[in-house]
Amino acid sequence: MRAAPENLRRTILDASLGLIAAEGLEGFSMREVARRAGVSHQAPYHHFPDRETIMAAIVAEGFQRLRDNSLAALEGVEDPFERLSAIGRAYVKFALNNPAHFKLMFRSEHVREDRHDEAKACALGAFDVLVMVAGEVAARNGHHDRTVLLTAWSTVHGLATLLLEGKLEKAIGAGGASDAAVDRVIAMLERLLRADA
Amino acid sequence: MRAAPENLRRTILDASLGLIAAEGLEGFSMREVARRAGVSHQAPYHHFPDRETIMAAIVAEGFQRLRDNSLAALEGVEDPFERLSAIGRAYVKFALNNPAHFKLMFRSEHVREDRHDEAKACALGAFDVLVMVAGEVAARNGHHDRTVLLTAWSTVHGLATLLLEGKLEKAIGAGGASDAAVDRVIAMLERLLRADA
């Protein structure tokens, strides 16, 4: 009995996901993935040309999940400003729940998006949700929509990144819970954006 | 003739700075540093216990330069909101001019700040400038000073990070220059912050 074709491919992806979740991005190695999948160190290369392409597949899945999370966060929320906040919170939450995955998705030295169509497409898919909601906000407050988009994205992305790298302890203040800080920042941005242009 | 003590230490740091500037963060290797410094692959270990400690020294220098740049950007600027914008622009500019250096400074897997006192102190030194100016802004608009700080920092940090990773092309819009986008985001944040609480 031979394994179904494409079966090992999925096994390898799952092993990769498990590995980065358990050991972090720098603990990722092709050989360890192969070990976890129970195959030789070269078997993965039969399904992926190289390390970057495996990572690109993981990135693609990450952006799909990020998009799903964003859309789920929008469910039932009508007010554009609240919707933008909801996406922002989902974004940071995703980053904190999947730190290595998130880093991988946003570090070009691991995956050059322009060389991996699927990853690129999924990234655009997630991005589109933000474009849509930022557009709703801009339509309300009269600001330039691309600027609203960029500002909101930068803020939540910076917040997520700084949290992930442990740089915010000194900024949050003594004993402050980090999720409270996230809420404060996002709430503040929402309030600021509510002001008309 | 023997080299002056601590001389190789400086040579190694300079070689490291040159290497990351030329080859990027992932091109950095202890052995390549040694090669550039013209010594054996183990010589650097006589002045630094390990790779992370060399990187920590580089991080420390980076934060010193960031602090200097921030202070220089404040020179002659009186208005708190303009001052915050000036720091923000200096922050992004620093990141774009020293991409690998900037990444190194903000990635905890390379340098765990808590284990390297000098790097930590320099990071706090740069951070203090931001604390000060965010405080001035909060005193004016009546917002919570830590939240102003966090929001401003997150925004410029996210902007810098996304630019560095080449993720903003799709967000800037067709043919848009990225520095114009930076100015727009920072200007928008400034305008938003000018509104009282």
Added chain:
DNA sequence: AGCGGCGCTTGACAGTGTCAAGTAGAAATC
């Protein structure tokens, strides 16, 4: 029955960070 090819394994190579041991030469001790 024989064969081609697909899926995987084994082996090798150059590169890495770092441990361990050796060495040349200046300084210190007698």
Added chain:
DNA sequence: GATTTCTACTTGACACTGTCAAGCGCCGCT
């Protein structure tokens, strides 16, 4: 002044990495 000590450095080795190059066994086809 000869000998020892110490310091700055070199040489060598190890386990690990990603990836190139062959080899091997089993499946379906003719």
